[in-house]
Amino acid sequence: MYILYGGPFTRALITEMVMAEGDIAHELRPVDILNNGHRTPEFLKINPAGWVPALITPEGDHLFETPAINLYLAERHELTHLAPAVGDPDRGMFLSGLFSLADELEPAMKRVFYAHRYVVRPEDTAAAKQLALDAALERLQVIEERLSKGGPYYLGERFSLIDLTLSYWTGSLASQGLLEPFPAIGACTALVRARRKLQVHFAQLDEMRVKYAGLLAQDQGVK
Ligand SMILES: N[C@@H](CCC(=O)N[C@@H](CS)C(=O)NCC(=O)O)C(=O)O
Structure with a gap:
């Protein structure tokens, strides 16, 4: 199961949209960025840059940078309606x-x-x-x-x-x-x-x- 750190007021919503488009099951863990939840020692272990979103893959890798996470999900789940595959003319x-x-x-x-x-x-x-x-x-x-x-x-x-x-x-x-x-x-x-x-x-x-x-x-x- 994927774990997505994100929540209100963040671009993690873009990743949630990718998950929705691909019907990808995940657990959403909201981070309270208004109260510096993204700068706590616990969260910095997830993403040392101190930003959301961050994604933990089912294998336990910690991914960050929204476009990279989104592309990773689209490719891993073969969502070619979101990301043309390698070799596609587009x-x-x-x-x-x-x-x-x-x-x-x-x-x-x-x-x-x-x-x-x-x-x-x-x-x-x-x-x-x-x-x-x-x-x-x-x-x-x-x-x-x-x-x-x-x-x-x-x-x-x-x-x-x-x-x-x-x-x-x-x-x-x-x-x-x-x-x-x-x-x-x-x-x-x-x-x-x-x-x-x-x-x-x-x-x-x-x-x-x-x-x-x-x-x-x-x-x-x-x-
Ligand atoms: N380049 C990063 C930037 C992430 C980012 O700036 N996220 C915002 C929320 S939308 C954040 O964590 N803001 C808190 C801050 O900058 O202190 C990405 O695209 O994922």
Whole structure:
């Protein structure tokens, strides 16, 4: 049985969606990142980087880095509707798209959420957040152009882990009206959100976002 460390307010939800798509049995162990649950000695034994998600495989390996965990699960369980197999003509473009989200979009979004960590003076936090947001939107523009020429998904007619990951990250932007300049991304995420097995997770994501905005307003977010 897999053990997934994750829980509220975390991108572990993307891994839960992969598990749902593949009907993969697992135990979810919530980590309270608002109260530094990810920095306890116990959790650091699971993932020394101190981040969630982390996955313990049935063999006892400890895996981390969300896109790596997701790709591992998709490949191990032969979920070729999420990850084109080695030798599939779509494989190269799939890897390019997935790594681009991991290397470019996800770090920019992390800086948006944790802008206070990237400044020396607290009064620079809003500017750091805006710069991070600009970087994220610039990445989205590249994806928008690709989808508008040959969507609805990143791989054309073929849904994949890229669209699922993209839909997770764009959730908070959509709620602020920031996705309006990206209609093709909006259409792609609407298709992903309508997937039968994922609807419950996107409902959780929306709920989590509203709750987190409330906590931020009271200055109770992750430090
Ligand atoms: N590169 C890692 C980053 C993981 C990450 O930053 N997770 C967030 C939750 S979404 C976290 O643990 N935040 C707590 C912190 O940075 O202190 C991955 O993609 O898994």
